[in-house]
Every structure is written in C-alpha cells, then in structure tokens.
Amino acid sequence: MSKIHVSTSINGDAVEYLCDPSETLLDVLRNRVGLTGAKEGCGSGDCGACSVELDGRLVCSCLVLAAEAEGKEVSTVEGMADGEKLHVLQQKILDHAALQCGVCTPGILVAAKALLEKNPDPTETEVRYWLAGNLCRCTGYDKIIRAVMDAAAEMRGA
Amino acid sequence: MVTEYKEGSVGAELGQREFKVVGTRPPRPDGVDKVTGRALFGADLTAPGMLHATILRSPHAHAKIVSIDTSAALAMDGVKAVVTSDDFVKQGGSGNQDTLDNCMARGKVFYDGHAVVAVAATSVMVANAALKLIKVEYEILPHETDVDAAMLDSAPVLHAGRKFRNIPEGNNANVSGFWEFGHGDIDEGFAKADIIVERSFKTAATHQGYIEPHATLATMGPDGRGEIWVSTQGHYMVRDLSAAFVGMETSQLRVTAAEIGGGFGGKTTVYLEPVALALSKKSGRPVKMVMTREEVFRASGPTTSSSTDVKIGMTKDGRITAGQAKPRYQGGAYPNITAMLGAMTAFASYDLEAVQTQAWNVLTNRPKQAAYRAPGAPMAIYTVESVIDELCQKLDLDPIEVRLMNAAKKGTLSSYGPTFDEIGLVATLEAAKAHPHYAAPLGPNQGRGVSCGFWFNFAGNTSVSMGINEDGTVSVIEGNPDIGGSRASISMMAAEELGIPFDKVRTIVGDTNSIGFNDVTDGSRVTFSVGLATIKAARAAIQNMCGRAAQVWGIDADAVDWVDGAAVPTGHNAGEFPPMTLAEIAADSAKTGGPIAGHHEVNADGAGVSFGVHLVDVEVDPETGFTEIKRYTVFQDAGKAIHPDYVEGQMQGGAVQGIGWALNEEYIYGEDGKLQNAGFLDYRIPVASDLPMIDAVILEIPNPGHPYGVRGVGETGIVPPLAAVANGVSHAAGVRMSELPMSPPRILAAIDGAK
Numbered sequence: 001m002s003k004i005h006v007s008t009s010i011n012g013d014a015v016e017y018l019c020d021p022s023e024t025l026l027d028v029l030r031n032r033v034g035l036t037g038a039k040e041g042c043g044s045g046d047c048g049a050c051s052v053e054l055d056g057r058l059v060c061s062c063l064v065l066a067a068e069a070e071g072k073e074v075s076t077v078e079g080m081a082d083g084e085k086l087h088v089l090q091q092k093i094l095d096h097a098a099l100q101c102g103v104c105t106p107g108i109l110v111a112a113k114a115l116l117e118k119n120p121d122p123t124e125t126e127v128r129y130w131l132a133g134n135l136c137r138c139t140g141y142d143k144i145i146r147a148v149m150d151a152a153a154e155m156r157g158a
Numbered sequence: 159m160v161t162e163y164k165e166g167s168v169g170a171e172l173g174q175r176e177f178k179v180v181g182t183r184p185p186r187p188d189g190v191d192k193v194t195g196r197a198l199f200g201a202d203l204t205a206p207g208m209l210h211a212t213i214l215r216s217p218h219a220h221a222k223i224v225s226i227d228t229s230a231a232l233a234m235d236g237v238k239a240v241v242t243s244d245d246f247v248k249q250g251g252s253g254n255q256d257t258l259d260n261c262m263a264r265g266k267v268f269y270d271g272h273a274v275v276a277v278a279a280t281s282v283m284v285a286n287a288a289l290k291l292i293k294v295e296y297e298i299l300p301h302e303t304d305v306d307a308a309m310l311d312s313a314p315v316l317h318a319g320r321k322f323r324n325i326p327e328g329n330n331a332n333v334s335g336f337w338e339f340g341h342g343d344i345d346e347g348f349a350k351a352d353i354i355v356e357r358s359f360k361t362a363a364t365h366q367g368y369i370e371p372h373a374t375l376a377t378m379g380p381d382g383r384g385e386i387w388v389s390t391q392g393h394y395m396v397r398d399l400s401a402a403f404v405g406m407e408t409s410q411l412r413v414t415a416a417e418i419g420g421g422f423g424g425k426t427t428v429y430l431e432p433v434a435l436a437l438s439k440k441s442g443r444p445v446k447m448v449m450t451r452e453e454v455f456r457a458s459g460p461t462t463s464s465s466t467d468v469k470i471g472m473t474k475d476g477r478i479t480a481g482q483a484k485p486r487y488q489g490g491a492y493p494n495i496t497a498m499l500g501a502m503t504a505f506a507s508y509d510l511e512a513v514q515t516q517a518w519n520v521l522t523n524r525p526k527q528a529a530y531r532a533p534g535a536p537m538a539i540y541t542v543e544s545v546i547d548e549l550c551q552k553l554d555l556d557p558i559e560v561r562l563m564n565a566a567k568k569g570t571l572s573s574y575g576p577t578f579d580e581i582g583l584v585a586t587l588e589a590a591k592a593h594p595h596y597a598a599p600l601g602p603n604q605g606r607g608v609s610c611g612f613w614f615n616f617a618g619n620t621s622v623s624m625g626i627n628e629d630g631t632v633s634v635i636e637g638n639p640d641i642g643g644s645r646a647s648i649s650m651m652a653a654e655e656l657g658i659p660f661d662k663v664r665t666i667v668g669d670t671n672s673i674g675f676n677d678v679t680d681g682s683r684v685t686f687s688v689g690l691a692t693i694k695a696a697r698a699a700i701q702n703m704c705g706r707a708a709q710v711w712g713i714d715a716d717a718v719d720w721v722d723g724a725a726v727p728t729g730h731n732a733g734e735f736p737p738m739t740l741a742e743i744a745a746d747s748a749k750t751g752g753p754i755a756g757h758h759e760v761n762a763d764g765a766g767v768s769f770g771v772h773l774v775d776v777e778v779d780p781e782t783g784f785t786e787i788k789r790y791t792v793f794q795d796a797g798k799a800i801h802p803d804y805v806e807g808q809m810q811g812g813a814v815q816g817i818g819w820a821l822n823e824e825y826i827y828g829e830d831g832k833l834q835n836a837g838f839l840d841y842r843i844p845v846a847s848d849l850p851m852i853d854a855v856i857l858e859i860p861n862p863g864h865p866y867g868v869r870g871v872g873e874t875g876i877v878p879p880l881a882a883v884a885n886g887v888s889h890a891a892g893v894r895m896s897e898l899p900m901s902p903p904r905i906l907a908a909i910d911g912a913k
C-alpha cells in the first residue's frame with residue numbers, strides 16, 4: 001500500500017508526514033509525529049480523549065483521517081501553554097484539582113478551550129453539554145466544571 | 159468542606175494534633191505534566207525496533223479448542239512471533255493458573271473475547287491481518303451467562319472439580335464458593351419483628367470503565383533479562399506473575415509503572431503483560447500491546463452481576479430485629495471471592511442482635527471478573543438499604559433516624575465478625591441529618607433517597623525509602639502507582655513529619671528494582687499504608703539527623719529533639735546550641751558520617767473501616783421513565799483528609815460511578831452468549847450533562863491505627879449510590895425498584911405495571 005504525503009501545521013510548526021490511507025490523525029500524531037498528549041480511549045468518537053482542533057474546529061482525531069490534515073492547522077494540548085506559561089485553563093485545572101488520573105485531561109482542555117473561544121461566558125449547563133463528549137471516569141466532573149467556569153471568568157476579566 | 163470532630167477518645171487526641179502541611183491543598187507534583195500532555199501513560203512509550211502485537215479472541219461463549227494452526231500467519235511478511243497457551247509455564251497454584259488461562263485460553267475458551275493466540279508483527283495492521291490467517295477449530299459447547307440459570311442442574315458445567323469451599327449439598331458444579339457470616343438467633347429475631355419485608359434484587363455486571371485501555375511495552379533479551387513498562391495498579395504484581403508465566407526469575411524482570419489512566423480495581427491483574435513478554439522473548443524485539451476499547455469490554459474485568467434475597471424484620475419504632483441476606487454472584491468463568499465480600503459487607507452498617515448472610519459464587523461464560531472499587535459491597539448493600547427504606551416507608555419513619563437507631567458504633571459486634579473500634583457512621587449520619595439538603599423541599603415527580611455504605615479498607619505490604627539531599631530537599635521513593643494524587647499526599651506526609659515545606663519534597667513511584675516489595679494499589683490502601691511507611695521512614699531519617707547534630711554538638715543523641723524541621727538540644731543542654739536545620743545537617747552530611755536516608759518496610763495493619771452516607775434527589779419523568787439526578791451530597795469519614803481536594807475527588811468520582819451503575823450501565827449478553835454492547839456508545843457511563851455538582855462533606859473521625867488518623871477513602875463512595883438512587887427513584891415514581899440498572903424502559907414498565 002503506497003503512502004500519502006501530507007503537509008500540515010501542528011501547533012504552529014510546519015510538519016510533513018507519510019501516512020497510510022487508513023491511518024487516523026490520532027495515529028499519526030501519536031505514532032509518527034511523537035505527540036502523545038492526545039489519548040486513544042475508544043477509537044470510535046465516544047470518549048473525547050483524542051480531542052484536537054482542526055482549523056479551529058473541535059474534532060475527535062480518532063475520527064479524522066491523517067490525510068485530511070493536508071494544508072490545515074492542527075492544535076493539540078501540547079500547543080496550549082506559551083513556553084513556561086500555562087494557559088489559564090491548564091492552571092485552573094491544577095488549581096481546582098480537576099484531575100485524578102489525568103488521562104482525560106488533554107481532551108478536556110482542548111474541548112474547553114474550543115468552547116471558550118466560541119462562548120466566553122458559558123453557563124454551567126452549557127459547559128456540561130459542551131463537555132458531554134469528553135468522558136472522565138475519575139472525577140464525577142464536579143471539579144472540571146468548576147475549573148472551566150473559573151477559567152472563563154478569569155479570561156473575561158483579563 | 160471538612161467537618162472537625164472533637165470528643166474525648168484516643169482518636170480525638172489524634173484529631174487535635176496541629177498540622178502544618180496535612181489538610182492543605184497544594185498542587186500535585188505530576189500536575190503540570192498532565193495538563194501539558196507530557197505525562198507518559200501506558201500506550202505513550204515506544205522503543206527502537208519495537209513490534210506491535212494483537213490478539214485473536216474467541217467468537218464463542220464456550221467451546222473446546224480442537225486445534226490451532228498458525229502456520230499461514232507465521233509465514234506472512236512482517237510477522238515475527240506467535241504465542242499460544244503452549245508458550246507459557248504451567249502454574250502451581252490454581253489462582254495463578256486461572257489468571258494465566260485467562261490471558262491465553264488453554265484447551266477451552268470460556269467467554270466471548272477470551273484470548274486464544276497473539277501475534278507480534280511490524281505494525282498493528284500487519285498483526286491484525288495475520289490474525290485473519292490463523293485457523294482455530296472449535297467444538298462449540300452450551301453456555302450460560304446468567305447467575306441464577308447457571309445454578310440450575312440443567313446448566314452446562316464450566317469446570318468440573320473447582321469447588322473451593324464447603325459447598326452445601328444440592329449445589330451444582332458451577333457453584334465454586336459458599337460463605338456464611340453472622341451471629342444471634344435469626345428465627346428469634348424475626349419473631350420479635352412487628353413487620354418483615356422480604357425482597358429479591360438483581361444487579362447487572364458493570365465495567366470499571368477507566369478511560370485508558372490496558373497497555374504495555376515488554377522487552378526481553380537473549381540474556382534472559384526483561385523489562386516491562388505498563389499501566390497497572392501494581393507493578394510488583396505484574397513482575398511476579400509475568401516472570402512466573404514465562405518461567406524467569408523475579409530478579410531478572412524489572413517493571414516500571416507508567417502513569418495510569420484509571421483503574422478502579424480493574425488493573426490489579428495481568429492480561430497483556432505476560433503475553434507481550436513471551437512475544438518479546440520469542441522475537442528478540444520490544445513488543446507493545448494496547449487493547450482496543452472493545453477488547454477492554456469483552457476481555458478485561460467487569461464486576462460481578464448479582465441476584466440476592468433479603469429479609470429484614472423491624473419493630474414499629476424502627477429497631478431492626480433480624481437481617482438476612484443471600485447474595486449469589488457470578489464473576490465469569492473462574493472462581494473468585496467477591497460474593498464473600500458481599501456477604502461480609504451487606505449488614506456491616508448496623509448493630510444487630512441477629513444477622514445471617516450466605517453467599518454463593520457461580521461460574522458462568524463471562525469474562526473473569528476483576529476488582530471494582532469496594533468489590534462486592536455495592537450490590538449487597540444496595541439490597542439491604544433498599545429493604546430498610548421500604549420498611550421506613552411502610553412504618554412512616556424517618557430513614558436517617560432509623561439508621562441512627564441501628565447504626566454500628568465503637569464496640570459493635572460487626573455482622574462479619576470483628577468488633578468495631580473507633581468508627582464514624584453515627585457522626586456521618588448526624589451530618590447528613592443536619593445538612594440543608596435533607597430539609598430542602600422536593601418538586602413534583604421528585605424523590606429523595608438515602609443510603610449508608612461501608613468498606614473495610616486494606617493495608618498490606620509496603621516499602622518506602624527517602625534520601626535527604628545535600629541542598630536540604632528530600633527525595634521519596636514509593637512503590638505504588640499513583641492513581642489519584644497519592645504522590646501529593648505522600649509528599650505532604652513526608653513534609654509534615656520532617657517539618658519542611660511541601661515543595662522541598664519530591665515523591666516518585668519507583669520501579670520494581672528501586673525498593674522493596676509493595677502490594678498493588680487497591681483496597682484504598684495507599685494513603686494509609688504508604689503514608690504510614692513514609693512517616694516511619696521520615697522518623698528513621700530524623701533519628702539519624704538528631705545523631706548527626708548530637709555528634710557536632712558533642713552531646714548525647716538522646717538529648718536531641720526534632721522540632722519544626724530542625725534538631726534542637728533538650729534537657730540540660732536546652733538552649734545551649736541554636737537549632738540545626740535539616741538543610742544544615744544535610745549540607746554537612748559527608749563530614750558527619752555520609753549520606754542520610756530513611757526507609758521503612760512493613761506489612762501494615764489497622765487500616766480502619768470507613769462509612770459513608772449519600773443523599774440524592776431524583777426526578778423521574780412519568781412519560782419516559784427517564785431519571786434525572788437533581789442534587790447529590792456525599793458524607794464520608796476520611797479519618798484525616800491529607801489533601802482534601804483529592805479526598806473530595808474520590809467521594810465525587812465514586813458517587814458518579816455508582817450513579818452510572820444505578821441508572822445506565824450494564825453488560826448485555828445475547829442468547830448467543832456474546833456481549834452486545836462492547837463500546838462507550840452502548841455501554842453508557844455518566845457524562846457531564848447527566849449530572850449536577852456532587853457536594854462532598856468530609857468527616858474526620860481519626861483512625862487509631864494511623865499516626866495521623868488516616869482511613870482509606872477511595873472505595874466507600876461507590877457503595878451507597880445504588881440504593882440511594884434506587885430509593886429516590888422508588889419514591890419519585892411511586893413504585894419499588896428491585897433491578898439495576900433502572901433504565902427508562904425498566905422504570906416505565908414498573909410504573910405501567912403498578913397502574
């Protein structure tokens with residue numbers, strides 16, 4: 001099977017890779033590009049652990065073919081912090097202890113960032129529905145929701 | 159929110175210690191790695207020359223393996239090794255042999271998804287293509303997946319001769335275990351009752367549902383030495399089992415625990431690890447294995463499903479006169495003791511004159527169950543708490559008052575044998591009674607449910623080592639995978655005992671060659687046992703440092719005390735020398751006798767049982783049977799909350815898993831014995847929009863068995879939700895529910911049936 005050549009941008013860096021036609025964006029990020037922040041919890045679009053942004057749109061990278069990233073911009077959790085400075089959402093997740101095992105955390109961060117870009121002042125219910133595609137088995141979501149609400153408030157104030 | 163406890167008792171003295179670090183909420187040491195994507199979980203590691211392996215699994219619920227032909231697969235380009243059960247060493251004990259047989263079927267397959275052959279190849283794609291070329295000839299056998307049906311004489315027998323307890327006459331060969339607990343005269347107790355309620359309940363099997371699938375990377379060289387990287391709750395367990403299964407000495411296998419993406423008991427055994435190791439041994443290359451979500455559901459440990467009869471007698475004023483429970487659990491194709499734990503915990507919350515529990519474990523054609531958070535307790539306590547609620551309803555009594563009247567306390571002979579020491583159930587019930595939630599008004603179609611919960615908590619084998627660094631910082635090594643912030647709480651206890659700031663301590667989880675043996679992270683044991691060993695290790699280091707100071711000062715080591723992170727002279731030397739800090743002593747350590755370290759190894763005891771009480775308000779839509787959780791409050795005794803955020807997190811997470819168990823989650827098997835919902839779409843765990851905030855109220859009734867009063871908190875939280883939600887639904891819908899999950903069709907059927 002011949003491979004497909006893809007030129008894309010990942011977290012602002014120009015990246016090229018060769019992929020199989022059947023490979024997902026998640027496979028390529030994790031296995032070819034070396035960005036293992038996005039996790040595979042299901043491979044079927046049901047858990048959100050693989051969330052990334054593709055041209056600013058929140059997607060499950062396990063449902064996107066790697067070849068589809070051609071000419072697009074991919075943002076992953078690895079691109080959220082600015083050097084040593086954490087993104088407000090990252091800081092708030094830490095401040096609220098909104099993680100236990102942390103395997104859902106990258107997906108939750110990427111999804112929450114996408115929410116706040118669209119809706120800087122979400123209600124609790126809006127946050128809960130936006131994150132309904134991001135499974136967390138450890139926390140019961142309470143502290144995650146609080147962290148996202150708090151981050152939204154701080155980002156509005158800033 | 160933390161409620162202080164102060165009363166005259168041993169525990170309360172403990173409760174009056176002034177803590178500086180313990181009880182605060184510092185950021186966890188692995189936090190930044192986890193929010194930036196840097197943390198390495200099971201599937202995140204690669205090795206040069208690495209192969210990928212996948213597994214061929216049984217499509218049948220029960221079959222004899224007649225033959226396996228792997229020749230075509232082996233001949234395929236890119237395939238490097240194939241293993242079957244023939245490639246593993248036969249085990250002495252039946253428990254280990256069962257675990258091995260579950261990793262790779264030997265002679266027979268016992269459930270849909272049972273592993274049969276594994277292939278290592280240059281890519282997952284090649285390995286999967288090779289699986290298709292393997293020919294397995296099966297002789298299909300009749301199967302059974304239901305616990306009650308498997309007990310019938312007509313049921314197909316899974317294993318002959320596997321009964322491992324005194325099984326009473328009249329039980330068939332699938333009954334592998336029977337246990338009995340209790341005290342008092344049960345008939346006399348029922349004779350004293352004004353009212354007796356007798357009911358039968360069923361609960362479905364649920365999965366732990368950790369978001370990270372099982373994953374491992376194993377390497378074994380021709381020198382016979384091996385390395386495993388793995389997402390597990392216990393890397394020493396992985397080492398011991400994997401080494402035994404491939405026939406190597408324990409010392410030759412080093413296992414490193416990855417960051418673990420959830421476990422809840424489900425990662426306390428091996429599935430892939432020995433297989434990857436055997437494939438690496440055969441191929442001479444590193445082998446990575448990662449389960450798909452479908453494999454996680456089909457072949458890794460769900461919990462038991464249950465069928466239970468309960469009978470409780472009560473006087474008109476709410477005193478329980480007798481309690482009897484008969485839980486029957488199935489946990490798949492191999493014997494296990496979860497039913498025993500159910501029988502032990504069923505009535506543990508109550509101080510009873512007459513109580514009897516009898517439990518049966520039954521073998522069925524389902525995956526080998528694995529521990530799931532307080533294994534056995536949620537289903538058993540659900541049945542008892544449901545009947546108590548019905549009695550309260552019938553007698554028009556307040557459900558918390560009745561529980562208070564019957565609550566176990568210090569000195570109570572527990573329903574499973576031991577007499578309780580200092581325990582927190584009464585305080586927990588009082589806190590629930592006094593909470594505004596309990597008095598809040600309810601709307602139409604709403605109901606409020608209450609339930610108590612209990613878990614034993616375990617302690618066990620633990621090793622901790624710490625080095626006092628020359629710059630005055632401290633490096634701690636523990637050997638229990640950190641499943642929910644334990645490196646933070648261990649660092650906090652080390653800092654507390656040494657009298658230094660939290661950020662001067664770094665705790666890591668060492669590999670199996672770093673320190674002595676550790677039991678797995680289970681039984682809510684880590685903060686208790688590792689904490690205890692850390693405090694003792696710190697005390698050993700302190701003793702050493704006091705000796706160094708004494709040496710410098712030229713006084714007796716006995717005349718030196720440790721106060722606020724420094725050695726101070728005492729007795730007639732008091733005030734003679736200025737305090738010598740940990741940093742000062744450490745900086746000079748080379749001159750005073752060399753490196754300073756402390757370590758402690760113990761088979762810990764005294765974990766201290768834990769009780770919880772949950773309050774829930776639900777609303778049931780009478781048109782659809784859909785249940786919404788409107789408000790939820792958890793009250794739980796933590797003994798002493800080291801890091802309250804993570805204690806609350808355990809309480810909230812446990813509650814939500816229990817809510818899922820009560821309302822949605824279930825393993826659904828077809829007539830063909832195949833699992834029909836092996837994915838998160840059809841096996842629906844609670845999502846953010848299903849839930850309100852989960853309020854957590856921590857009580858601190860110190861455990862006399864721990865220097866700081868700690869009790870385990872990880873498991874109790876999943877116990878009460880099943881009955882709390884069921885009781886709330888029963889009130890809201892006006893019908894008594896007796897089967898979990900209470901899915902909308904089931905609730906609707908109950909409502910329609912009552913019309």
Ligand code: FES
Binds near residue numbers: 043
């Ligand atoms: S891995 Fe993509 S949604 Fe679960």
Ligand code: FES
Binds near residue numbers: 099139
């Ligand atoms: S923190 Fe473990 S799944 Fe969310």
